[in-house]
Amino acid sequence: MALFGGKKKTQDPLDIAEAQRLREQQEIESEFLKGITTLRDLIAPSSLEVQGSYFRLGTKYGRTLYVYGYPRQIYTGWLSPVINIDEVIDISMFIYQVESQVVLHNLQRKVGELEATAQVLAERGRVRDPGVEAAIRDAEELRDQLQVGAERFFRYGLYVTIYADSLDELNFVQHKIETILGQQMVLSKVASNQQEQGLNSTIPQMTDQLQIRRNMNTGAISTSFPFTSADLTQDKGILYGINMHNNGLVIFDRFSLENANMVVFAKSGAGKSFTVKLEALRSMMTGSEVIIIDPENEYQRLCDAVGGSYIRLSLNSSTRINPFDLPRVIDSDDADDALRANLITLHGLLRLMMGGSQTLANGVTTPALSPAEEADLDQALIDTYARAGITSDPLTHNSPPPTVGDLYETLLHMPGNGPQLAQRLRKFTTGTFAGIFSQQSNIDINNSMVVFNTRDLEDELRPVAMYIILSYIWNKTRSNQKKRMLVVDEAWQLMKYDDSANFLFSLAKRARKYYLALTTVTQDVEDFMSDKMGRAIVANSSMQLLLKQSASAVDMLGEVFKLTEEEKKRLSNFPVGQGLFFAGQNHVHIQVIASPTEQSLITTNPQQLQQAAPAQPEAPSASTS
Known part of the structure; x- marks a missing residue:
C-alpha cells in the first residue's frame, strides 16, 4: 500500500451512505419499471403463428393476397367494391416513381421488339396477332404522353390482408375478394410462404417486404384512388340522413328509380x-x-x-267516402276501363264487408262468397250503376254515382241469392255501420x-x-x-x-x-x-x-x-x-x-312532447278569511 505524507486516505462515511442509498433507489426504480405495462404490450397480440398460407394473431386468422395482373384498360373506382366490403381487411398500396428518361428508353426498345415480331409474322404469312398490334399502339401512345410531360410512370404494388375467426370463414372472405377482383379481370394470389412478409407489408409501418409490383402510368394508377366509399348522394332529392360509412350526406330522389x-x-x-x-x-x-x-x-x-x-x-x-266513386280519367284508354276496374275493386271490398275469406284449422281457405253469389253480386253491381245512368260509355261517368244503399235495394229485389246477400250487407246501410260508407263522398x-x-x-x-x-x-x-x-x-x-x-x-x-x-x-x-x-x-x-x-x-x-x-x-x-x-x-x-x-x-316521444308543451298556469287557490 502506498503512503503519501505518512497518512492513509480513508472514504467519508457520509459518501458511503449516499452511494448505498442511490443503489437502492435504482434497484427499486428498476423493479417498478419491470411491472409497468407499456403501450406496446397493450396493442400486441398474445401470440403470432405463421403458416404457409395463413397466419394467426391471437385468436384471429389472417391471410395476405397480392395483385399481380391487370386488364388492358381499368376504370375509375374499380377498387371501391373491395374497400367497401363489409369484412375486416387491411389494404396497402406502394407507389414508386420511375424516371421518365429510363422509361422512354425501355419503351423505345420494347416498341422495336414488337414491330420486329409483327414484321416476322407478316413475312411468314401468318395471321396477324391483335395482341401485338394493341401493345404497339399502347406503347406509342404512352411514349407520346411521357415525352410531353402529360404522364408520369410508376411502379405499383397492391396487397390485401383479410381477417376472420376461423379458417372456413377466412376461405369464404378470400373467395369474395377474388370474385370481386376477378369480375374486373384483376388477378390476385395468396402470398404462399410469405405470410409474415405480407403481414408486415400491410400493417402501418411503411415496409414493402413482398415487392410485387406492376408498371403503371398516371392515368392507370389514379383509378385505384383508395378514399372511396359507399355513396348515395345525388344532385337532386331530399336528405334522408348521414352515411355512417363516410359521414357523407344521403341525398336521394326516389322518383329517379325504376319505381x-x-x-x-x-x-x-x-x-x-x-x-x-x-x-x-x-x-x-x-x-x-x-x-x-x-x-x-x-x-x-x-x-x-x-x-x-x-x-x-x-x-x-x-x-263520408263513397266506394262507388269513379275516377275522372283524362286518358281515353283508361277511361274505357274505369268502370270495369272499379267493379273489380268493389268485388274485393264487398267480400271484406261480408266477412272475408276464412282459413280453417286444416289450412283450407273458404271464400266469403260462392261462385253463384259472386255472379249475382257482379250483375247487381252492373245494374246499380245502370240505374244511376252510368255504363261503360265514358261520357256517362260524370253522373252522380250510386251508393251502397242503392246496391242493397238492387240485391233485395233480385232473384236467386240477391236477398241473402242484401241481408249480409244491411249493417252497412241501416245497421251498426251505416252512414260512413253508404252516402255520397264529402271530402276532397x-x-x-x-x-x-x-x-x-x-x-x-x-x-x-x-x-x-x-x-x-x-x-x-x-x-x-x-x-x-x-x-x-x-x-x-x-x-x-x-x-x-x-x-x-x-x-x-x-x-x-x-x-x-x-x-x-x-x-x-x-x-x-x-x-x-x-x-x-x-x-x-x-x-x-x-x-x-x-x-x-x-x-x-x-x-x-x-x-x-x-x-x-x-x-x-x-x-x-x-x-x-x-x-x-x-x-x-x-x-x-x-x-x-x-x-x-x-x-312521438312522450317525454319530448311533454317538455315541448307550454306550461299550464296553476289554478288560484281559494282563500279563507
Whole structure:
C-alpha cells in the first residue's frame, strides 16, 4: 500500500451512505419499471403463428393476397367494391416513381421488339396477332404522353390482408375478394410462404417486404384512388340522413328509380314513423303531395303544422267516402276501363264487408262468397250503376254515382241469392255501420298533405275502411296525375286479409305509371314477409329501409335482402334512428337526423312532447278569511 505524507486516505462515511442509498433507489426504480405495462404490450397480440398460407394473431386468422395482373384498360373506382366490403381487411398500396428518361428508353426498345415480331409474322404469312398490334399502339401512345410531360410512370404494388375467426370463414372472405377482383379481370394470389412478409407489408409501418409490383402510368394508377366509399348522394332529392360509412350526406330522389315505392321495416320504437314523417315533410318542400293512412293518430301535429287536411274516420264523425266513386280519367284508354276496374275493386271490398275469406284449422281457405253469389253480386253491381245512368260509355261517368244503399235495394229485389246477400250487407246501410260508407263522398284531397285517421274505427270496420280509403286515393290519383307520395302505416293490418293484400300489391305494381310513390310501413315483419303478397310488395319496391329489428325477424330479412353476417348482427343492435338504407342495387348504413324544428313537429316521444308543451298556469287557490 502506498503512503503519501505518512497518512492513509480513508472514504467519508457520509459518501458511503449516499452511494448505498442511490443503489437502492435504482434497484427499486428498476423493479417498478419491470411491472409497468407499456403501450406496446397493450396493442400486441398474445401470440403470432405463421403458416404457409395463413397466419394467426391471437385468436384471429389472417391471410395476405397480392395483385399481380391487370386488364388492358381499368376504370375509375374499380377498387371501391373491395374497400367497401363489409369484412375486416387491411389494404396497402406502394407507389414508386420511375424516371421518365429510363422509361422512354425501355419503351423505345420494347416498341422495336414488337414491330420486329409483327414484321416476322407478316413475312411468314401468318395471321396477324391483335395482341401485338394493341401493345404497339399502347406503347406509342404512352411514349407520346411521357415525352410531353402529360404522364408520369410508376411502379405499383397492391396487397390485401383479410381477417376472420376461423379458417372456413377466412376461405369464404378470400373467395369474395377474388370474385370481386376477378369480375374486373384483376388477378390476385395468396402470398404462399410469405405470410409474415405480407403481414408486415400491410400493417402501418411503411415496409414493402413482398415487392410485387406492376408498371403503371398516371392515368392507370389514379383509378385505384383508395378514399372511396359507399355513396348515395345525388344532385337532386331530399336528405334522408348521414352515411355512417363516410359521414357523407344521403341525398336521394326516389322518383329517379325504376319505381318510387319504398318499404320500411322496424320494431316498435325504432323510429320508423319518425323517419317516414321526416321524409314526407322534406318531400313537400320539393313539390310532392303527401297522403297518409294513419291508424294511430301519429301524424296530426305534422298535418296541422303544414296546413294539411286531417280526415278523422269514425262512426261518430261526419266524414263520408263513397266506394262507388269513379275516377275522372283524362286518358281515353283508361277511361274505357274505369268502370270495369272499379267493379273489380268493389268485388274485393264487398267480400271484406261480408266477412272475408276464412282459413280453417286444416289450412283450407273458404271464400266469403260462392261462385253463384259472386255472379249475382257482379250483375247487381252492373245494374246499380245502370240505374244511376252510368255504363261503360265514358261520357256517362260524370253522373252522380250510386251508393251502397242503392246496391242493397238492387240485391233485395233480385232473384236467386240477391236477398241473402242484401241481408249480409244491411249493417252497412241501416245497421251498426251505416252512414260512413253508404252516402255520397264529402271530402276532397286536393291539399299538399292529407291524413286519413282510422284510430277510432272498430276493429271489424278498420280493414274495410283502409280498403275504401286506398281505392278512393287510387281513383283520385288516376284522375289528376301529379307527384304524390302515399304512406300506408301499419300495413300488416291490410295484409291479414287476402282481398286488401291483393289490392295493396296491385297499387304497388301500378303506382309508377301515375307518378305515385307508395311507402309501406310495418312493424310485424314476420307476418308481412311470410305472406306471398307481402314479399311481392317488397320485390316491387326499389327502396327499402331496415331499422332496428327483433332477433326473430333478422334471419328472415337477412335471407330476403342478402345481408352479410355483420349486417345481421348490426340489425338487431342499431340505436334508434339508425338502419340500412337500400336504393336500387346500393345500400348504406344510415343515421336519420332532423333539425330541432323538424324534431318538434314529428316526434312521438312522450317525454319530448311533454317538455315541448307550454306550461299550464296553476289554478288560484281559494282563500279563507
